[in-house]
Amino acid sequence: MDADLARAWVAAVATSVTEHAAELTDLDAAIGDGDHGVNLRRGFDAVVVALAGFEADTAGAVLTKTGTTLVSKVGGASGPLYGSLFRALGKSLPGEVDAVAFGDGLRAGLDAIVRLGKAAPGDKTMVDALTPAVDAFAAAAPAGFAAAARAASAAAAEGATATTPLQARKGRASYLGERSAGHQDPGATSTALVFAALAAVADA
Amino acid sequence: MDADLARAWVAAVATSVTEHAAELTDLDAAIGDGDHGVNLRRGFDAVVVALAGFEADTAGAVLTKTGTTLVSKVGGASGPLYGSLFRALGKSLPGEVDAVAFGDGLRAGLDAIVRLGKAAPGDKTMVDALTPAVDAFAAAAPAGFAAAARAASAAAAEGATATTPLQARKGRASYLGERSAGHQDPGATSTALVFAALAAVADA
Amino acid sequence: MKKFINDPDDVVREALAGMAAAHPELRVDLDEQIIVRADAPRRGKVGLVSGGGSGHEPLHGGFVGLGMLDAACPGEIFTSPVPDQILAATRAVDGGAGVVHIVKNYTGDVMNFELAAEDAETTVESVLVDDDVAVDGSTWTAGRRGTGATLLVEKIAGALAEEGAPLAAVAAVARDVNERSASFAIALTSGTTPAAGKPGFDLPEDEIEVGVGIHGEPGRAREKLRPARDLAARIVEPILAAKPLEPGSQVIVLVNGLGGTPLLELYVMFNDISRLLADAGVRVVRSLVGNYVTSLDMAGISLTVCRVDDELLRLWDAPVRTPGLRWGA
Amino acid sequence: MKKFINDPDDVVREALAGMAAAHPELRVDLDEQIIVRADAPRRGKVGLVSGGGSGHEPLHGGFVGLGMLDAACPGEIFTSPVPDQILAATRAVDGGAGVVHIVKNYTGDVMNFELAAEDAETTVESVLVDDDVAVDGSTWTAGRRGTGATLLVEKIAGALAEEGAPLAAVAAVARDVNERSASFAIALTSGTTPAAGKPGFDLPEDEIEVGVGIHGEPGRAREKLRPARDLAARIVEPILAAKPLEPGSQVIVLVNGLGGTPLLELYVMFNDISRLLADAGVRVVRSLVGNYVTSLDMAGISLTVCRVDDELLRLWDAPVRTPGLRWGA
Numbered sequence A, B: 001m002d003a004d005l006a007r008a009w010v011a012a013v014a015t016s017v018t019e020h021a022a023e024l025t026d027l028d029a030a031i032g033d034g035d036h037g038v039n040l041r042r043g044f045d046a047v048v049v050a051l052a053g054f055e056a057d058t059a060g061a062v063l064t065k066t067g068t069t070l071v072s073k074v075g076g077a078s079g080p081l082y083g084s085l086f087r088a089l090g091k092s093l094p095g096e097v098d099a100v101a102f103g104d105g106l107r108a109g110l111d112a113i114v115r116l117g118k119a120a121p122g123d124k125t126m127v128d129a130l131t132p133a134v135d136a137f138a139a140a141a142p143a144g145f146a147a148a149a150r151a152a153s154a155a156a157a158e159g160a161t162a163t164t165p166l167q168a169r170k171g172r173a174s175y176l177g178e179r180s181a182g183h184q185d186p187g188a189t190s191t192a193l194v195f196a197a198l199a200a201v202a203d204a
Numbered sequence C, D: 001m002k003k004f005i006n007d008p009d010d011v012v013r014e015a016l017a018g019m020a021a022a023h024p025e026l027r028v029d030l031d032e033q034i035i036v037r038a039d040a041p042r043r044g045k046v047g048l049v050s051g052g053g054s055g056h057e058p059l060h061g062g063f064v065g066l067g068m069l070d071a072a073c074p075g076e077i078f079t080s081p082v083p084d085q086i087l088a089a090t091r092a093v094d095g096g097a098g099v100v101h102i103v104k105n106y107t108g109d110v111m112n113f114e115l116a117a118e119d120a121e122t123t124v125e126s127v128l129v130d131d132d133v134a135v136d137g138s139t140w141t142a143g144r145r146g147t148g149a150t151l152l153v154e155k156i157a158g159a160l161a162e163e164g165a166p167l168a169a170v171a172a173v174a175r176d177v178n179e180r181s182a183s184f185a186i187a188l189t190s191g192t193t194p195a196a197g198k199p200g201f202d203l204p205e206d207e208i209e210v211g212v213g214i215h216g217e218p219g220r221a222r223e224k225l226r227p228a229r230d231l232a233a234r235i236v237e238p239i240l241a242a243k244p245l246e247p248g249s250q251v252i253v254l255v256n257g258l259g260g261t262p263l264l265e266l267y268v269m270f271n272d273i274s275r276l277l278a279d280a281g282v283r284v285v286r287s288l289v290g291n292y293v294t295s296l297d298m299a300g301i302s303l304t305v306c307r308v309d310d311e312l313l314r315l316w317d318a319p320v321r322t323p324g325l326r327w328g329a
Ligand SMILES: Nc1ncnc2c1ncn2[C@@H]1O[C@H](COP(=O)(O)OP(=O)(O)O)[C@@H](O)[C@H]1O
Pocket: A028, A032, A033, A034, A035, A036, A037, A039, A040, A075, A076, A077, A078, A079, A081, A113, A116, A117, A118, A119, A124, A125, A126, A127, A170, A171, A172, A185, A186, A187, A188, D078, D079, D080, D107, D108, D109
């Protein structure tokens, strides 16, 4: 991944998040406070603006900037979490980024999210989509970036769907206790969008 | 009319007002503040209680007590108005009350309402039902009390219906301007109930 | 209808009992249904009594205390109090210097206060509040309604009474404040009285009632919902038309929620309203934003603008200690 | 959805501009999105910063001023503020004695305040408020939510900071107040965020949500609507169960509307609640009834009970001068 591909990815996420904002917000209204779509749209809109005026030669710089911008524009739970993901990913990337290095970077991102949010798989959070995505990317990395991105995207989508029956143990949804079961987690859903965007730009 | 008939009348009004409370309140909700039925029910309930413990030999005393109780229990516009009607009526009645004397008493009641509320016929108030009722009672008084009461009741009902197309110039409904037209006035409607009750007990 | 009540018929009495429990610094007489300052009557002080239907809280009971009302008599919901209550309140605050009745201009309020004043054992000055410029004041109506300005009248007259001014002066300043005030209101939804159990009127999702009062009644006209800045203009215009203000005029502004409007939205409206007033060259010297003169749970807003001079401003700033309005004490 | 707004995305910024216009005694920084006491930073005074999502007004911006917060940072609606805002607020109130962050216990708030504290150039003590006993505090959840007790924490810690107490003492008293407090809420309707444009949840005409928070989320259970006295018991019971009170305990009570509940109904509830507390032998020494910690236009009520000793009561009674809470000044 080079700086242009990183920009393309982030732009694709921005588009996707805008398209799915209402859906994410509805999911969040069911078991949270109904702002997840609005939060991410606001954040990625700001990222697009920030990157437009930002000179960068490397994917790492682009993604670090993306993370920093998310942290300072989103707020809520998803701001620091997605912000940390992109920041840790960006910071961990070397000058030249191949699939394996990117896979390592994703794992650094996952670690950052878990450090901050202390969620474990099964807690019904974005971690439930991110963890299998990171694993799938690493496993498929030898087959090349595009293949790894496709695998990660499929795994994230599956992970998101699998949150539906779970009872939440982290975030706002946990306040609902048993009533949180039966709804797909908004953050896991947006994580699937992030990897779908990655697969799309990697294929192009 | 003797004390017993006066009591019967007031009791019949109380029953009727309770039965029609929702209807009166709905009429008032359309062009006022939605409390006319509640106000009158509260008032006549209190009158029933007050009269139960009240020794009185004359219709005049019963009706004066009715008026005083209404004034101190109803509030709003209808409290002082109906209170004054019954108070003035009661006070004006001699010991022996025939139809003519009662007709004079009703006129005294109408005068009291007009003195207090300053409404003219056509202003879309209870005066629009009361005025024709008082006139009809006086006109039919030579035919006896029951006949006069029947005539008054018919005239009051007609007067109430006739308020529908009018634009209100007094009371809350006047705030609506032209929008007050097309609704029957709640106070005129309750006045029709008062005379219907009179006709019913006079006939019995 | 969902409400935190036990029985629609008991709401006012139970709320009064709640006020008694919450405000031991006030004297609440549950039999007479009045709320009185603990230190009333004060010898030589003009007593200030107001009241009206319930459902407008904190008006009036929440405005009893130092520097404002001496007593309030809450009627049933949207129903003026009865003369007995008003008389009891008048007696309770009569310190020998006379009593001012602050009466919102509604047929029922006017008549009940009039009957009470006739029977009062002290000199009573009745002051009519009729600030709502949505209603034309001609003889074609019952006259302008008393709404938001009531708060200003009670605060400023209360401050003057607190200073020991005589009856005529207190009544005069109350009338002056009313004369200088204009209000106008818009509703997004109707409120629901416990007795009716359903909204007073139904409004489609994209329509509003313009020129409403504070009793759940429909307004002067039904219009389309528009952005806050347009609604602000819709409110400011009739106010400035009815009581024109010279550029440079000093005003106190009350941006008042009708009960169901979040404070956040009131501040959005204040932002647009204050800009419009500034454009008109008017100087907002004091402002109050909140739910003060309400109509149960109606989602709506009213604006009251009162032109003041330095003396009125001084009285506005004077200490007040009531459940609903408090500063300097 | 009908709201007094221009654009859902601009509500918070415009409301902030409205606050700036309405409260010239505060310093509102529209770029940093913070509300700051005019005299901040005060040399040697511990700074008090709080914040959280908007939609809870007057919390927190309405509690900035003498004797309470030094600064507030309002996030987007129901969205915690970002670290930049919190940092800016921290800087603005840093008088060299350290800064206390009062953080309601929500994942987003905790993380954003944490990130800000890491970057702060002064010593920061973070105090977590988690008074909502509807949520069990086990590791099965994100922990108890911070709700009504936030007002008490801000008021009492603010009073101590105003007296010049050191950082550790201010943080300690804040934690102590939180520890002594318990809250529980019931909603009759959901609120509507401008962004979503429709209620967060739908409720049938005869059902309520029990154990709700202040973000429009559903509660712990859906139950049938009941009379006020039964709802009062439904609220008081879990509070007394979670934080038992010895007979004779002194408490401060906050009966708080969630935004869409008329004051009249809050007093009806206060009547029933205070009776239940009296039955339990608890002494209500101070009470506050009104809409203080809201959830936009949600019709609902929360009760907060805080056991106090004489020192906490003294701090509660100390002067406070903010838009939303004011006495003695
Ligand atoms: N502790 C946590 N760790 C990881 N993800 C979390 C955690 N808490 C919440 N989330 C994620 O954040 C999402 C909600 O984000 P958002 O709605 O933007 O923030 P908020 O909950 O503050 O309103 C949830 O759906 C969940 O996936």
